Amino acid sequence: EIHEFILRNWRIVKVATTKAQRKLFFNLRSAKKSLAWLTAEEAQAVADDLGVNVQEVQRMEGRLSSRDLAFDAPVDSDDEDGWQAPQYYLEDQGGDPADAVESEDWRAQSEGRLQEALRNLDERSRDIVARRWLADDKATLHELAAEYGVSAERIRQLEQAAMKKLRTAIAA
Numbered sequence: 001e002i003h004e005f006i007l008r009n010w011r012i013v014k015v016a017t018t019k020a021q022r023k024l025f026f027n028l029r030s031a032k033k034s035l036a037w038l039t040a041e042e043a044q045a046v047a048d049d050l051g052v053n054v055q056e057v058q059r060m061e062g063r064l065s066s067r068d069l070a071f072d073a074p075v076d077s078d079d080e081d082g083w084q085a086p087q088y089y090l091e092d093q094g095g096d097p098a099d100a101v102e103s104e105d106w107r108a109q110s111e112g113r114l115q116e117a118l119r120n121l122d123e124r125s126r127d128i129v130a131r132r133w134l135a136d137d138k139a140t141l142h143e144l145a146a147e148y149g150v151s152a153e154r155i156r157q158l159e160q161a162a163m164k165k166l167r168t169a170i171a172a
Helices: 002-009 019-031 040-050 054-065 097-120 123-134 141-148 152-171
Strands: none
Touching (some): 019 054, 040 054, 097 123, 097 152, 123 152, 141 152
16 A cells, blocks of 8 residues: 555656556665666666566666656756757647637638528529639630620629628618
8 A cells, every 4th residue: 555655646747557567666776776777787687686688677767767758848058959848849839729710600601691691692693603702614805795695795794793782781
């Protein structure tokens, strides 16, 4: 019970999760005679003594000798090549979600106002605007004039009047 408490509270992130790691956690510090790193022979001796592999001894030694780092630690302004807190290099480069929602909301409202304004136009004006401005394959004034049996100038006038009505309706 005391051992479990020590393991849970030693660091922010768990240090030992397997049985072999727990064995190493409690015995490695006593096996080390100094603050220096274990030599290859010492690591092998500890591994043989505790019945674990050498890589686990080396990993646990690294965990025990390292310290916890703050996620948002202040950056030393004098040290340009030094350590930076993860907050700075893990920063989201994407846009602000609130801006994205606002933009989408604005687009949806604008589209809704346009659709409503188009519904308020007469059939011919709606068709002229749709085919001249909204279609992928845009119709020319002469094509529409031939279809409706009027001059290209009259189509331009109808288009201009319809666009004025649309601008007024959308701006309201």
